[in-house]
Amino acid sequence: MTQSQPIAASRSSYFSYFGFILLCFLSTASYADKDASSSNNIHIRSLAASCAACHGTNGNSRSITPVLAGLDAGYFATQMHAFKKGSRESTVMHHHATGINDEEISLLAEYFSQQKRATPFPLTPQTLREKP
Amino acid sequence: MSKRNQKTPAMFNRRRFIQAVGLGASSLLLPHQVLAMGKKHPLGHVVVIGGGYAGTTAAKYIRMWSAQNIAVTVIEQSPQFTSCPLSNLVLGGSKSINDLTFGYDAVQKNHGVNWVQDTVTAINPEAKKVTMKRGEISYDRLIIAPGVDLNYDTLPDLQSEAAQAQIPHAWKAGWQTVTLRKQLEAMPDGGVFLITIPMVPYRCPPGPYERICQVASYFKAHKPKSKIVVLDANPNIVSKRGLFSKVWQNEYKGIIDYKPDNAIVEIDVANKTVTTDFEKVKADVLNVIPPQRAGKPTQMADLLEPDYPWCEVDFLTYESKRVPNVHVIGDSVSAGLPKSAHMATSQARVCASAIVEVMHGRQPDQHPVFANTCYSFVDDERAMHVAKVYRYDPKKQVMVATEGGGLSAAPSAQEGKYANAWATNIWSDVLT
Numbered sequence: 001m002t003q004s005q006p007i008a009a010s011r012s013s014y015f016s017y018f019g020f021i022l023l024c025f026l027s028t029a030s031y032a033d034k035d036a037s038s039s040n041n042i043h044i045r046s047l048a049a050s051c052a053a054c055h056g057t058n059g060n061s062r063s064i065t066p067v068l069a070g071l072d073a074g075y076f077a078t079q080m081h082a083f084k085k086g087s088r089e090s091t092v093m094h095h096h097a098t099g100i101n102d103e104e105i106s107l108l109a110e111y112f113s114q115q116k117r118a119t120p121f122p123l124t125p126q127t128l129r130e131k132p
Numbered sequence: 133m134s135k136r137n138q139k140t141p142a143m144f145n146r147r148r149f150i151q152a153v154g155l156g157a158s159s160l161l162l163p164h165q166v167l168a169m170g171k172k173h174p175l176g177h178v179v180v181i182g183g184g185y186a187g188t189t190a191a192k193y194i195r196m197w198s199a200q201n202i203a204v205t206v207i208e209q210s211p212q213f214t215s216c217p218l219s220n221l222v223l224g225g226s227k228s229i230n231d232l233t234f235g236y237d238a239v240q241k242n243h244g245v246n247w248v249q250d251t252v253t254a255i256n257p258e259a260k261k262v263t264m265k266r267g268e269i270s271y272d273r274l275i276i277a278p279g280v281d282l283n284y285d286t287l288p289d290l291q292s293e294a295a296q297a298q299i300p301h302a303w304k305a306g307w308q309t310v311t312l313r314k315q316l317e318a319m320p321d322g323g324v325f326l327i328t329i330p331m332v333p334y335r336c337p338p339g340p341y342e343r344i345c346q347v348a349s350y351f352k353a354h355k356p357k358s359k360i361v362v363l364d365a366n367p368n369i370v371s372k373r374g375l376f377s378k379v380w381q382n383e384y385k386g387i388i389d390y391k392p393d394n395a396i397v398e399i400d401v402a403n404k405t406v407t408t409d410f411e412k413v414k415a416d417v418l419n420v421i422p423p424q425r426a427g428k429p430t431q432m433a434d435l436l437e438p439d440y441p442w443c444e445v446d447f448l449t450y451e452s453k454r455v456p457n458v459h460v461i462g463d464s465v466s467a468g469l470p471k472s473a474h475m476a477t478s479q480a481r482v483c484a485s486a487i488v489e490v491m492h493g494r495q496p497d498q499h500p501v502f503a504n505t506c507y508s509f510v511d512d513e514r515a516m517h518v519a520k521v522y523r524y525d526p527k528k529q530v531m532v533a534t535e536g537g538g539l540s541a542a543p544s545a546q547e548g549k550y551a552n553a554w555a556t557n558i559w560s561d562v563l564t
Contacts, residue, residue: 042485042497049193049481050502052561053474054554062560063553084536091540091547092519096503098536099521104501121238121564128233129211131307 044107047100051108054092059112062120069115076109175201175491176272179262181252181429183208186462186476187277188239188562193484195243202491205246205269207262208236210306213563216336217473218509218555219305223313224346225354226512232305238564255433257455273487275450275459276435276443277480278427279304280335280471283441287422289401299401299418303335315417316347322357326406326415328396330423331365333442335463335471338371338518340364340421342508345376348384349511360388361413363406365395371470372508372518372539379510379543396420426464433458442466447524447531448496450483459483469522469531470504474554477562478502478522500524500531507551515551516540 048059051068055061059068068076082088083097084105100108178194180187183206191204214233221227240247250264261270282301284291290299300308300315316325325347329340344360351358369376369390380388391410398407404418425431425441435443435452443460444453450465452458461483462476469475479502486496505519520537524530540547 039495039497042489043499043501045197046481046485046497047501050478053477053503053558054505054550056557057561057564061553061557063556064549065553065557091544092505092517092550095517095519095537096505096521099503099523099534100501120560121242123234123238123560123564125231126212126233126235127230128214128306128310 040107044104044111047104048108048111056120058115058118060115060118060120067117068112070117071109071112073109073113076112077105080105080108177203177205177270178273178275178487178491179269179271180204180206180275180277181255181262182206182277182279182427182462183210183213183236183247184277184279184462184476185473185558185562186279186480187275188213188236189477189480190275190277190461190484190487191245192239192243192562193481194487195245197485197488198491200244202488203246204243205248205271206236207248207250207252207264207269209249209251211249212236214305214309215473215555215559216303216305216339217507217558218551219302219309220339220343220346221509221512222305222309223302223316223343224350224509224512225313229305229310234559234563236563239562242564252429252432255429255458257433257458260457271457273457273459273491274433275461275483275487276427276429276433276464277460277462277476278429278464280424280463281427281431283423283425285423287396287399287420289399290420290422295401299399299404299420301421302419303339303421303424312417312419316350319355319358319416321355323355323416324359324361324414325351325417325419326361326363326404326413327419327421328406329362329364329366329370329421331395332370333471334421334424336506337470337472338376338506338508341369341372341376342510343419344388345379345384345508345510348380348387351387352384358387361415362388362390363394363396363408363413364390364392367393371506372516375516375539375543376508376510383510424463426460426466430460430464435460435464437466440466447529448482448498448500449486449490450479451486459487467531470506470518472504472506473558474506475504477558478504498524498526502531505554507547507554509548509551510543513545513548514543515548516543517547517551 054065055068061067080097083090083093180191191206194202194204212233222229250266254263300312302308302312394408396406405414426436426443430443435454443464444466445460450459450461461479463471482500489496501523503521507515507517509515518539521534522531523534525532
């Protein structure tokens, strides 16, 4: 896959203000990042993020599900293998752990051990606004 | 695209762009601020249509994973986010719609996402331009995440807002959910609640059956003479079949009359009467969940398959197979994947990751893997789940469920707590 052409203006006489401003700076931009992420990192980044629905962004849960951020990598891996084997009982986790291979468990363990523990940003419900 | 727009000079577009952004995004009112944004985002601009689970997640993660080097603008027509997951509990009476409604301000401020509250009216992939009611905007890559389009083509009498005030779908959480709850509260004991379920695929496969449990739970406690009639276009319960059947049999016996293979043929709005091939049923409260297709903006960009109203994508990037530089995520995607909120966010993150890599000139992940967890409440306290991991199959080029996923043994209060924890964390992940 190739880098897309910057902004629509290159294909038409039309310039949006935003597009124009972006173009001004694209000439100085570096497209090919010299520190290209490794394929393992990219792979595990989105898999780990998929855990966020139950365990919070980067493993910082704000409810009763365990915080994974900063968890010891060995402990994390041991628990995942225990869920997978059935030696640790669970309601849901065995259904996830069995779908994740051993290499991914190691990478996830490493990934979450490196995430900083953080207090999740507060989110307060609102009154549903009347229809206009 | 209107002729007027095709002929517009640059100045007009500049003014309209500033209008569009300024109307919705507090962070982008002044030209010097736009200038500053250009400086900070050398890799380009991604526009996201739709601020639901999928679209908002993609916006946030593109900002996070690009270290804010990609500008992201979300176009969303609603001023607030209202969650479909847990909205059936509003019908059961254990939650309020105001427990499920949130603002978009945190995700904008925390991640520098530009926000435009407007409705998309046209998409021009050739010019890489999106037109809205109050302006237009250009993109390098476009993500379309509009959810489903409720399709009333076969039920034209239900198309109008007035008709839906009488017979709501309540399949996009919001005021229709509130309306349906009020109708249930006003219904006399001994009345009939009639719900119709469309043929798959539709948003949230277990959703209709969870809804039946919620209304049954309410009737059992408050209106024990009342009945629920279910007209299901499908030949059987679509999701968590054994679990739902058992709950209906054991806990709501005598309340639920389930009729499979019973698609609506005709509807009499005034008399709240539904006709199928087999019978005619009159309701006191009628909830028609209509057939569904990919959301309207995907139709504007001509992304639907000719014979199938959903969008084919490359599952490594979620780029449309029909139009380059346009990605589709969430319920509009054509896939043998459940149209759930967790699935929408999982697709969004793979898409976000791929876009970040491609815009850096790098190859995206060639082996994406993600999880899906879906809880259903059977009353105000107990829930049950289906959970699976999906892995990209390079030969089939689709996401395939791995071995080992599965269902709860039975609904439980513990899983009810987990379901609420899931909601708390996914809302926080999407919206902050």
